[in-house]
Amino acid sequence: xxxxxxxxxxxxxxxxxxxxxxxxxxxxxxxxxxxxxxxxxxxxxxxxxxxxxxxxxxxxxxxxxxxxxxxxxxxxxxxxxxxxxxxxxxxxxxxxxxxxxxxxxxxxxxxxxxxxxxxxxxxxxxxxxxxxxxxxxxxxxxxxxxxxxxxxxxxxxxxxxxxxxxxxxxxxxxxxxxxxxxxxxxxxxxxxxxxxxxxxxxxxxxxxxxxxxxxxxxxxxxxxxxxxxxxxxxxxxxxxxxxxxxxxxxxxxxxxxxxxxxxxxxxxxxxxxxxxxxxxxxxxxxxxxxxxxxxxxxxxxxxxxxxxxxxxxxxxxxxxxxxxxxxxxxxxxxxxxxxxxxxxxxxxxxxxxxxxxxxxxxxxxxxxxxxxxxxxxxxxxxxxxxxxxxxxxxxxxxxxxxxxxxxxxxxxxxxxxxxxxxxxxxxxxxxxxxxxxxxxxxxxxxxxxxxxxxxxxxxxxxxxxxxxxxxxxxxxxxxxxxxxxxxxxxxxxxxxxxxxxxxxxxxxxxxxxxxxxxxxxxxxxxxxxxxxxxxxxxxxxxxxxxxxxxxxxxxxxxxxxxxxxxxxxxxxxxxxxxxxxxxxxxxxxxxxxxxxxxxxxxxxxxxxxxxxxxxxxxxxxxxxxxxxxx
Numbered sequence: 001x002x003x004x005x006x007x008x009x010x011x012x013x014x015x016x017x018x019x020x021x022x023x024x025x026x027x028x029x030x031x032x033x034x035x036x037x038x039x040x041x042x043x044x045x046x047x048x049x050x051x052x053x054x055x056x057x058x059x060x061x062x063x064x065x066x067x068x069x070x071x072x073x074x075x076x077x078x079x080x081x082x083x084x085x086x087x088x089x090x091x092x093x094x095x096x097x098x099x100x101x102x103x104x105x106x107x108x109x110x111x112x113x114x115x116x117x118x119x120x121x122x123x124x125x126x127x128x129x130x131x132x133x134x135x136x137x138x139x140x141x142x143x144x145x146x147x148x149x150x151x152x153x154x155x156x157x158x159x160x161x162x163x164x165x166x167x168x169x170x171x172x173x174x175x176x177x178x179x180x181x182x183x184x185x186x187x188x189x190x191x192x193x194x195x196x197x198x199x200x201x202x203x204x205x206x207x208x209x210x211x212x213x214x215x216x217x218x219x220x221x222x223x224x225x226x227x228x229x230x231x232x233x234x235x236x237x238x239x240x241x242x243x244x245x246x247x248x249x250x251x252x253x254x255x256x257x258x259x260x261x262x263x264x265x266x267x268x269x270x271x272x273x274x275x276x277x278x279x280x281x282x283x284x285x286x287x288x289x290x291x292x293x294x295x296x297x298x299x300x301x302x303x304x305x306x307x308x309x310x311x312x313x314x315x316x317x318x319x320x321x322x323x324x325x326x327x328x329x330x331x332x333x334x335x336x337x338x339x340x341x342x343x344x345x346x347x348x349x350x351x352x353x354x355x356x357x358x359x360x361x362x363x364x365x366x367x368x369x370x371x372x373x374x375x376x377x378x379x380x381x382x383x384x385x386x387x388x389x390x391x392x393x394x395x396x397x398x399x400x401x402x403x404x405x406x407x408x409x410x411x412x413x414x415x416x417x418x419x420x421x422x423x424x425x426x427x428x429x430x431x432x433x434x435x436x437x438x439x440x441x442x443x444x445x446x447x448x449x450x451x452x453x454x455x456x457x458x459x460x461x462x463x464x465x466x467x468x469x470x471x472x473x474x475x476x477x478x479x480x481x482x483x484x485x486x487x488x489x490x491x492x493x494x495x496x497x498x499x500x501x502x503x504x505x506x507x508x509x510x511x512x513x514x515x516x517x518x519x520x521x522x523x524x525x526x527x528x529x530x531x532x533x534x535x536x537x538x539x540x541x542x543x544x545x546x547x548x549x550x551x552x553x554x555x556x557x558x559x560x561x562x563x564x565x566x567x568x569x570x571x572x573x574x575x576x577x578x579x580x581x582x583x584x585x586x587x588x589x590x591x592x593x594x595x596x597x598x599x600x601x602x603x604x605x606x607x608x609x610x611x612x613x614x615x616x617x618x619x620x621x622x623x624x625x626x627x628x629x630x
Contacts, residue, residue, distance in 0.1 A: 019080055022055065022066055028241050036066050038087055040075030044103025044121050044162065048134065049226070049264035050294040051271070052141075056121045058099035061090035063119070063132055063143040067331065067363055068301070069338040069370055083373050083405065085398050088366055092132065092143040099124040099181075102162030102172065105134075107226035110168030110201055118146050120170055122159025124180055127152040129159060129172055129196065138361045139331035150196060156180075156187070159194075166227050167204045169197035210235060214246035218253060221268045222260065233272050240276035250278040263292040270295075274302055281310060288316055296324070297332035304339040314344055321351035330355060331364055337371025342378060345371060349386060356391035365394040373402055380408035384415040388424060396424065397431040404435030410447035417449070417456045422465070425457065429468040436475045437508065446476045467498070474505055482511070489517050496526050503527070507534035519546055529558050536565040544575040551585060559589055567597040574602065577609060 014032075016023075021037040022045070035053070042064075044056035053066035059075045066072075071079055071087045079087065101122045106115050118131040131146030152159075158175035165171050176190040195203075209217070209231050220232040239245045250273065257269035270287075273279040279302065287299035300320075303313050321333050334352055337345050349372050358364040372395070376383040380403040387396035403412050412432050416425055436444055454473075457465045470488075473481025488494050489502045503521075506514035515538050521531035532554075535543050547562045554562060563585075566576040577598065579585040587610075590598070599606045599613045607613055 017080060019077070020074060021072075022053070028237070035068050036070040036072060037080060038070075038072030038074045039064065041099070043101045043160065046103045046105045046119070048105045048117060049107055049267075051267060051298065054103060054105065054119055054134065054141075056100040056103040056119075058101075058124075061092050062096050062100045062121070062123075063090060063092040065091045065140045065363070067140075067335055067367060069335045070363070070367060071370060081373075083377075083398075083402055085369070085401065086366060086394075088363060090143075091141050091362070094143075094145045096123055096130065097125045101158075101160035104162045104164050104170065106131075106164060106170070108164055108168035109224045110198055111170075115146075119143070120149065120162050122162060122172055124158055124160070127154060127157040127159075129162070129170070139327040139358075139363045140361075150194075156190075164225070164227055165195075165204075166207070166225065167197070167201060168225050169195050169201060169203070171195055214239060214249050215252060218249060218256060218272070221253075221256060221272055222265045229268050233268070233275060236272055237275035240278075245276055249276065253278065263294050266292070266295060267298060270298060270302075281313065285313065285316065288320065293326040293328040296320070296326070296329050300329070300332040300336050304336050307339045309340060309344065314340075314347070318347035318351055321348045322354065327358060327361060327364060330358060331361075331367060334364055334367035334371060337368070342374055345375060346382070346386070349375070350389055353386060353390035353392050353395050359392045359394070365392045368392065368395050369398045372399065376402035377406045380406060380411040381414070384411055384428075387428070388415065388419050393423075393427050397427050400428045400431035401435040404432055405438065407439075407443065409445075410449050413447050413449045413453040416453045422460070422462060426464055426468065429457075429465065429472065433468060433472050433475065436472065437505075441509070444475055444477075446478075450476070471501070471505060475509075482513070486514060486517065489514065492524065499527060500530050503530055503534050507537040510537045512538070515540055515542075519543075522546055522550055528554070529561050532558055532561040532565055536568040539569060539571075541571070544572045547572075548575065548579055548585075551579075560591070563590055563594050564597075567594050567601060570601050573598050577602065577606065581609065 016032055016034060018034050018037070020039055022035040022039070022042060023033060024035050025032050039055065039057050040060045041058035042055050043058065045066075046054055048054065055064045055066050056062050057064060060073055064072060067088070071084045073087050073089055101124055102120075104120045106118050106120055109116065115131065118133055120129065120131050122128070123130050126148075128148050129150040131149055133144040133146045134141045135144060152174075154176075156176050156178045158177055158180050159172050160175055161173035163171045172194045174192050174194055176192055177185060177187045179186055209220070209228070212220075212232075212235075214236065217232040217236055220228040223229055223232075236245065236249065240249075253269050253273045253276075257266050257273075260266045260269060270279065273283075281303065284299050284303050287295055290296050290299070300317065303309060309317065317333060317336065320329060324330060324333075330352060333348055337348060340348070349368065352358075352364075352368050355364075372383065372386065375386070376399045383399045384403060387399040390396040390399075400412055400415070412428060416428055416432075419425060419428070454469060457469055470481045470484045474485045485502045485505065489499055489506065491499075503514075503518065506518070518531050518534050518538070519542060521527040524531075532547065535547070544566065547566060551559060551562055563576065566572045576585065580587055580590065595606075595610055596613055598610070
């Protein structure tokens with residue numbers, strides 16, 4: 001309550017972990033849920049006319065379509081699970097200047113008609129109010145630039161929250177401070193609220209929605225200004241929860257649903273029925289056959305609100321996953337997977353992965369993956385059968401990769417024997433290779449059936465499969481595969497990209513036999529920078545001599561790479577400092593990052609030569625983490 005001191009410790013009951021993202025709290029069921037993970041400073045959030053979630057953010061790209069259960073691009077750090085593999089990216093097709101605050105989908109009619117359904121946001125660094133146009137695309141949207149609705153022409157203007165009012169005007173909260181990032185408060189009393197409205201639009205005062213009857217509130221649900229609809233729905237929910245709702249309301253809401261001319265108005269009636277607890281399963285099930293995709297989608301979502309689907313609903317959802325022609329509905333189904341017990345996900349998932357037309361959709365492949373990921377860990381053989389059925393390569397790949405992470409090597413090897421489709425085999429083998437790379441060396445042991453897999457794959461005489469076998473064999477420590485890889489690395493006529501792949505593998509495992517070849521590559525211009533980088537993985541006195549002797553002939557980028565490599569180990573770092581003291585390598589070639597690395601490796605004696613080492617500011621560290629994660 002206002003004036004109460006914030007508690008130093010808050011007892012946790014049924015805690016839910018969240019490290020960045022969107023959450024919701026159910027006001028009558030007393031339930032906290034994470035809606036989606038990721039993002040960066042999500043300071044603007046709203047729903048469109050069909051209940052789709054949009055968000056604005058800072059630092060990372062500014063506009064997002066938020067799907068329940070999604071994992072999204074983070075500013076920095078790692079996802080709460082290492083098995084996301086790839087997160088959902090922004091929907092915007094254009095950049096804005098840095099930070100954004102506030103978001104409202106304009107769902108009123110006082111502005112010119114082209115503004116309806118646009119998202120309105122403040123741009124903190126541009127000191128402006130902007131709009132973006134939300135265009136449906138596939139299962140989701142793409143955000144195009146609308147306009148700079150208002151430019152403040154004031155460097156202290158800090159728009160941070162946006163709201164549509166009962167009059168149809170847009171209201172913007174302005175912190176109004178010269179420190180726009182909020183690290184200090186220079187002008188504590190200068191905050192203000194701006195009203196953006198067509199000339200002559202009057203304000204609305206002196207009305208009280210809470211004084212209206214239940215039937216009058218039902219009438220407000222289809223008001224042309226959604227401000228009234230949202231507040232009417234909350235009041236109806238509050239009265240229903242208190243047991244004070246007029247018994248005539250459910251019938252009135254069903255009449256409204258039947259008489260409404262648009263899906264948006266039908267949804268407003270259905271949402272009101274739901275929050276007043278008048279939308280049981282028996283009334284939701286027929287909506288799964290509604291001609292409008294968003295009605296079908298919301299029926300799917302509401303059926304699963306309590307993470308429990310009855311058998312008839314599950315059977316229908318599996319059928320829809322196979323036959324529904326709308327990517328919007330298939331996205332709802334993919335999202336619903338995470339609300340089903342694991343053993344109930346298979347039928348829906350196996351039908352969703354059969355849609356080749358969704359392979360390049362912005363959202364569906366990843367949302368299917370987030371739903372089936374636990375299955376790949378708990379039942380790898382069945383999950384790999386799902387991968388074999390999949391016409392969405394990303395899902396097949398991630399299933400195999402997750403099975404490898406669960407050390408189910410034999411299941412993946414068996415799948416390579418059982419499935420003869422060359423494209424699927426390549427997908428599974430690439431995933432196997434990538435998964436094995438993430439494991440510790442003592443965890444990587446060929447399964448007993450690996451020989452059978454090698455024989456089946458070798459018999460195809462497919463060069464792509466042969467290359468992948470060699471790469472995987474090297475990771476397994478196979479001497480023949482190692483020799484083949486080493487021969488490729490030596491072969492200057494081999495494709496550069498192929499040699500870079502081989503080099504990265506040898507560097508990852510610090511294979512001593514490869515060191516002479518890597519050193520020789522310092523004489524090859526196309527491979528020199530890669531070789532310099534790879535040398536950081538080896539510990540040999542030849543490295544410092546070769547890099548220092550050749551330093552003067554290196555390009556600027558190669559010199560920067562050489563400094564990083566020399567800074568990696570104490571012996572090479574001391575050799576680098578010796579050259580810095582002689583000025584055979586200029587101090588100007590050492591970046592602040594390099595200097596901090598040298599200090600960590602050498603210790604205080606480096607400061608005696610270099611001077612004070614300052615720690616990188618926290619915002620710069622966050623920015624570095626962001627770019628490292630890309």
